[in-house]
Amino acid sequence: MNIKIISDSLADIPQEVARELDIEVMPLTIIFDDAQYKDGIEITPEEMYGKIEKSGKLPTTSQVTPKKFEEIFTSYLNGGHTIIYIGSSSRASGTFQSALVAKNAIGSESIHVFDTYLLSYASGMIAVEAAKMAREGKTPEQIIERAKCMKERIGCVFTVDTLDYLKRGGRLSATQAAIGTILNVKPLLTLEDGIVKHLKNVRGTKKALEEMLDIIVKEAGESPEQIMISHGLDMELFQKFLDMSAERMDMDKIQTSNIGSVIGIHTGPSLVAAFYLKKI
Numbered sequence: 197m198n199i200k201i202i203s204d205s206l207a208d209i210p211q212e213v214a215r216e217l218d219i220e221v222m223p224l225t226i227i228f229d230d231a232q233y234k235d236g237i238e239i240t241p242e243e244m245y246g247k248i249e250k251s252g253k254l255p256t257t258s259q260v261t262p263k264k265f266e267e268i269f270t271s272y273l274n275g276g277h278t279i280i281y282i283g284s285s286s287r288a289s290g291t292f293q294s295a296l297v298a299k300n301a302i303g304s305e306s307i308h309v310f311d312t313y314l315l316s317y318a319s320g321m322i323a324v325e326a327a328k329m330a331r332e333g334k335t336p337e338q339i340i341e342r343a344k345c346m347k348e349r350i351g352c353v354f355t356v357d358t359l360d361y362l363k364r365g366g367r368l369s370a371t372q373a374a375i376g377t378i379l380n381v382k383p384l385l386t387l388e389d390g391i392v393k394h395l396k397n398v399r400g401t402k403k404a405l406e407e408m409l410d411i412i413v414k415e416a417g418e419s420p421e422q423i424m425i426s427h428g429l430d431m432e433l434f435q436k437f438l439d440m441s442a443e444r445m446d447m448d449k450i451q452t453s454n455i456g457s458v459i460g461i462h463t464g465p466s467l468v469a470a471f472y473l474k475k476i
Contacts, residue, residue, distance in 0.1 A: 199330040200277040205235040206284035207320035208456040217327035225258040244457045259290040265298035281309045282323040287390030313390040316459050317424045317471040318352045351415045352387045354469030355404040416472040419446040423472040426453045429465035437468045
């Protein structure tokens with residue numbers, strides 16, 4: 197059976213991995229006042245942050261449309277594929293709903309859509325696993341069953357080193373951000389029920405990274421089955437977390453990647469995140 201795995205740019209799958217595993221990544225659109233850009237194709241995170249700093253305003257985003265999904269689905273169906281779309285959280289974007297609308301419009305039993313209720317590489321990890329299974333000749337039912345199991349086991353924790361983007365995006369008031377900056381407060385965040393949830397605040401970057409590692413080791417162990425550490429543009433923060441991780445975990449298990457533009461709009465460039473499979 198010829199199975200095609202489709203994901204979206206919210207999943208932050210590294211481009212080289214998507215190419216290697218032949219994963220079709222549907223790009224969301226990033227909208228500035230003067231232009232629109234396809235995420236990961238027409239604009240990089242570096243370019244996006246430069247535009248934000250120049251304009252002083254955050255861009256908006258637009259979901260992948262049902263029409264675009266129809267075009268892509270129809271193309272692969274005509275090529276004899278069975279399609280499995282591993283979608284990022286329907287609670288955070290309308291992109292999954294667009295895929296569902298397209299599936300229903302086409303009416304083919306060869307299209308499967310799966311809502312991970314996850315974001316960034318928490319969703320991407322499932323899509324990558326699905327693509328590997330497709331290559332191994334697994335059936336759609338086996339792939340979707342594995343996706344369901346992974347969905348329940350994936351953990352995520354991340355922190356941002358500046359509160360500016362949380363303030364700009366309306367997740368913190370100007371007063372909260374100012375007080376937090378003065379007190380050197382760093383939030384620990386996670387994914388729960390399809391959206392970002394606040395875990396706790398800690399004082400200082402080092403303490404935030406230490407507490408992230410405490411959570412990871414507690415939930416995934418010192419040698420996680422799968423773990424991805426993702427970063428923004430702040431490579432010093434990223435390297436600091438890797439150095440601290442080396443003291444607590446098996447580094448042979450750790451993969452690294454970038455946080456994409458759409459996710460980065462909400463977090464800013466100074467963040468570090470970990471996505472992992474929890475122990476059974």
